Amino acid sequence: MNLYAERIGTLRDFMRQNNLDVYYVPTADFHGSEYIDEYFKVRTFLSGFTGSAGTLYVTLTEAGLFTDGRYFIQAEQELTGSGITLYRSGMENVPTPEEKLKDLLADGGTLGFDGRLLSYAFLMQLKESLPDTVTIRHDMPFPDELWSDRPALSARPAFRLAECYAGKSTVDKLSEVREAMKKVHPDAIYKNGASERFHKNTDHTADVYLITSLDEIAWLFNLRGNDVVHNPVVLSYAMVTDTKAFLYLNPSVLDADTKKQLENDGIIIHPYNSIYEDVSKLRACPVLLDAKRVNCALVQALPKECTILDATGPILLAKAIKNETEQKNLVAAHIKDGVAVTKFMYWLKKNIGRQHMTETSAADYLLSLREKQEGFLEPSFETIAAYNANAAMMHYSADEETAAVLHPQGFLLVDSGGQYYEGTTDITRTYVLGDIPYEWKQHYTAVLRGMLALSDAKFLYGCRGINLDILARGPLWQMGLDYRCGTGHGVGYLLNVHEAPNGFRWRIVPERNDSCILEEGMVTTNEPGVYVEGSHGIRIENELLCKKGEKNEYGQYMYFETLTMAPIDLDAVLPEEMTAKEREILNNYHKKVYETLLPYMNEEETKWLREATREI
């Protein structure tokens, strides 16, 4: 019998013992993280499907897995023999997982899941969409005993980020958070677990603030760790009251000195899991939490007498607005990162066709250059090095066995980034390895024109990404092209490379929460692209720091400072398709790149860099 069919069978025994008709397994941790650690990979354990995104349901007679277009082929292969039906999300007539649940439970029944893996907002939606005859059991974690060699919860060492990097002490951050708790503007207020009513124009004071997003906790306590791949965060929860601050984590991750530092800041450290018991003992009081982010098991653990103020907490925005120290550090981080990327470009352009290279060996070489930079910790995400047609797959990921060999022709797209003490970076360059068709140059030039226009935007305070997106996308739209994603995302400071609430996108996608007003100090990527299936992919990405410009009778003007410092390959540029203004923006950028990186280049690299950043 297939291993996974067997595991599903064991799960069904558990379901029968607990009278569950449907068991639901999302891909998630207890904190709504973008990437999840090994402990949390129950869906993979049960189904055999190893992709990064997927949702599994199991009934007593059937099972189904939902995943998106990136994984259709892989999922089909991996699910073979498991008896699990593949649902190709996004294809016509394929239900969403929520619709499927509604269908499975149309005549009532009991649905079980681990409530720590799903948000309170999700639970509220479920309650609304499922018939009243359905019982929802959110207290049904997947039993450890059914997964004999289950990895332990990550407990890697944590460390304190010094104030010269963080720019603001935890004590100051806590005091600002407490100030904000006095004036909460909730989207909804819940009592007794039911939506009581919507308040639109009233402020509330929160006595307790529950924080469960790992990057928010890391920011608040100036704490970093290594519990989620690429995200230097610590598995933890936090609770802030008007006088106290509780940090819930595995105490073994703190060395004595770090523990002492935290305690000196007045932080009370409790074991990771004890937050569930602690919140259950709260007196009746108003509790601020973000129902879209806090898991429903934790919310359900609150006494019924507590009033839930559902709102985005103050940390999300405070974290996105980089302070002056962070901004200064980010400039330094991007120079280091730019040095690595530029030396990589030099190496690539010089050696292509002369030595054997593959997508992965190139990526490895780039990593080795980053590792030489002081203060580099790890890549900020898995490097995408994609050759020609592979680059048309936006989320392409090669392994050593399947990696394409690079030849002196076509494009190599490299999207990579680093975690440094001085901040997080994210850069994409598309390199010309040799001959390319004229059309590819046209595409490349249009992508570049869009990237430059957005970088050069000057706009009144109050603008959001939706107002500016067309600057990047316009040149492609004029040609009947497009990229099927946002133009850019917020970036954390030695934190998650994808961060809310800022971004560039033309359609508001509420669940993305990336359309806030652009504030001074926010960092957003600018990465338009062209993706032609079976042919080629182009993306050029710089990071932009939002700054205040002049203020006059019309309002406060804003503009962007480009943080990313690395040449844009001129070998694919058609200068005649650019306006004089666009060439000027590019030339000014290249002049700055040259002057900034010069001190870090050897003689040969300097000579090459002068040419690579030449005026056009």
Next chain:
Amino acid sequence: MNLYAERIGTLRDFMRQNNLDVYYVPTADFHGSEYIDEYFKVRTFLSGFTGSAGTLYVTLTEAGLFTDGRYFIQAEQELTGSGITLYRSGMENVPTPEEKLKDLLADGGTLGFDGRLLSYAFLMQLKESLPDTVTIRHDMPFPDELWSDRPALSARPAFRLAECYAGKSTVDKLSEVREAMKKVHPDAIYKNGASERFHKNTDHTADVYLITSLDEIAWLFNLRGNDVVHNPVVLSYAMVTDTKAFLYLNPSVLDADTKKQLENDGIIIHPYNSIYEDVSKLRACPVLLDAKRVNCALVQALPKECTILDATGPILLAKAIKNETEQKNLVAAHIKDGVAVTKFMYWLKKNIGRQHMTETSAADYLLSLREKQEGFLEPSFETIAAYNANAAMMHYSADEETAAVLHPQGFLLVDSGGQYYEGTTDITRTYVLGDIPYEWKQHYTAVLRGMLALSDAKFLYGCRGINLDILARGPLWQMGLDYRCGTGHGVGYLLNVHEAPNGFRWRIVPERNDSCILEEGMVTTNEPGVYVEGSHGIRIENELLCKKGEKNEYGQYMYFETLTMAPIDLDAVLPEEMTAKEREILNNYHKKVYETLLPYMNEEETKWLREATREI
């Protein structure tokens, strides 16, 4: 005693008789119209303030009037001696009328007003913001007997718009409306006058649809009239059920033939005011209405057993999407309008400095040219002809006494439009009358560049005005300039020159309702500008018809066809500040203007037009 102080005194007697503590007088008719007829000018009658926008409140001891920056000086003069306090809306520390009411009624009391002048949404807001101890009397119309020579309700002749103009029969429109009534997606559902709950994902069937916006009624019944200045509408209400359609109006406005036509379409005609009694007799059923538009007296007249489905009705969007006949006619209307405007430009440029001209005499001459066009009915709004510094006032309006004399120097801004059987037009040109400073040319060129960029937009279906606005505004923002208004508004078809739900604007303003997805067939103005107080004003306005372009794997592309056909004064253009692409768009436009208008020009005009539309 001041006449208005006396009138306020008489109102106070009425208030005492009815135990009213506060009486509230907005500037409105029973239909939420943009312009109001003489009958409705109670606020002017009571206060003496004649501006187009203002809100009056009266208590037993004080009275106040709120108006905006356009009218501060005028209101101050007109209110002198009335004892009415002027509230300068928008200035620091000045409350809104709603805040003032809250303040006046903080300790309870009775508020009275004519509920036919305020929307149901406004009433719901009032109820939420005022203390529970406040009694709201919406059944307190201003008594006719206190206004001895009050003008009668307008009852000007109505006429039917032939299908060759309307493009669709009332029977067909009714059947589409009824189809839409089967699938209503309400924003809110009210029962017993109280908000019961929000439904987000459920559809409802409406048995009755109440329509009170005059342009919506005119559109549905292919009926036009003259009851609101510049808006060719008929004072009326309408009620549609799944089998019947009721039209409420003063029967004297219909001649026998028009009445017959309407009856042949199955429309039941009732007297204007009887809708209040008719709705009070409805059986318990779901009633579709737009709470933001339907007056609260009418909603309160519904039996408590009726369920109110608060949603934007289907007519708003259907009316905004011009059908093929309307689109074809609009092209013709804009040629006629363009002929008038172009002949005006020729006359102006030729005669400036040679004959005496003022702002109003120029506007009169332009009107005389429009009147020569077949099918012209009336101006679609009051012409703005503003010379130099006057044009910096966006809503400048001259009268013969105050009108500036035009000299052969500076700018004349003319914003005007016409109502034709073939549609409604709106065009602004800024003319060079002689020498102008170099800076004015820079401003003019920037405005022009923005106007051209927006006209030339190509975008994926799904875009809204907020996505495209920066194309028009960007060149000005780059210079640290801005205009403090939207870039453009929807335009009706032989209806209101300002029409929801389409528009161009960078910030969503919910009450404007002008940020819908741009659909094929929508007509929107494109009118960026520069306004420098005390110096000059520039606006260049074309109307854009939204069209479908190519459809490919990225989606449906959309673009604009420019409807407006009149030269843009090249005498203020700095070609060296434009890109080659911008010059190409302008040259192509001028080529089309020349070719289109040629047949209507005499020899001298043709010679001039060739030069006025020359390539740059």
